[in-house]
Amino acid sequence: MSQKEENIKVGISIGDLNGIGCEIILKCFEDSRMLEICTPIIFGNSKPLSYAKKAIESSTNYQGIDRLSQVINEKVNVYNVWKESLNINYGENDPLIGKYAIKSFVAATEALKNGEIDVLVTAPINKYNSQDDDFKYPGHTDYLNKQLEGDALMLLMSDELKVGLLTDHIPLKEVAQHITIDLIRKKTKILNKTLIQDFNILKPRIAILGLNPHAGDDGVIGTEEIEIIKPAVQKLNEEGILISGPFPADGFFGSETYRHFDAVIACYHDQGLAPFKALSFGQGVNYTAGLNKIRTSPDHGTAYDIAGKGLADPSSFREAIFVALDIFKNRHYNAEASQNPLQPQEKDLSTKKSDN
The missing domain is CATH 3.40.718.10 (Isopropylmalate Dehydrogenase)
Incomplete structure (x- = not known):
């Protein structure tokens, strides 16, 4: 396996900070074996993750970075998309928080377009509070279809x-x-x-x-x-x-x-x-098929009713990462196979002399 495949960079948009996004991300990477198969880069800010880590008593460690060039492979990286502090109120539908969920998603999508991450996994957003003059899309899929090549x-x-x-x-x-x-x-x-x-x-x-x-x-x-x-x-x-x-x-x-x-x-x-x-x-x-880049997400929403209580199940989010990695590898292998087809070998038709 090449160095590229060993360190597949998984960009993660942080989702609605008042929902379970931070919790399922942290829980997912409590298993250190996840870092053997990918390098996660969370687009957002270290502060809400620290708040969530304390609330659910998570053991996940991470490092904050200010440039994507600072990413360390096989570590949990948090790319600081914004610097300011936010008031986190688990379970609350807050339009301001919705705007920061979109900041994370837009920044991660840009990195995906530029090849700075290999795949994108999105934590859940609230479709209502994420709407404003700069983002008028009913969900992740419609925005990605606009930004990336292909038909979603x-x-x-x-x-x-x-x-x-x-x-x-x-x-x-x-x-x-x-x-x-x-x-x-x-x-x-x-x-x-x-x-x-x-x-x-x-x-x-x-x-x-x-x-x-x-x-x-x-x-x-x-x-x-x-x-x-x-x-x-x-x-x-x-x-x-x-x-x-x-x-x-x-x-x-x-x-x-x-x-x-x-x-x-x-x-x-x-x-x-x-x-x-x-x-x-x-x-x-949830896989956004048909595009030139890979994006997956869990099959659930923000789950405001259990946010901050340590009850969220990270299984679907973890599976979203696995699926993104598998698709990335399949595309990588298929692209290599199409570029380097097996060359037909000429048969040696000469008669070999016997040793007898």
């Missing part, structure tokens, strides 16, 4: 299930008008490429869910399946992509049909995330 696809994943979304943070009443044949083809191709490039699945099997109850019941409950989804599936099949459906969402998960596929496409946010979280909550990872 929100992909929730666990060991058992991968769910991609045709539409994500839009009102339910607007979903139907957004779903088109072109959108289905675009998102499916992104997902197919992701499964090959990032997860080494050579011939992915993809399922797509119907928009309406019972997948429309042959037009009785809706016609989107007949007029949009089925034609898109047919076109994708003709292009060599193995996609099946549309499936009725309730029966698809209830009968565990999802186990026969490498990934599932849901038409809207809760259609995919409700069953995903029922099956995998606390162990799942």
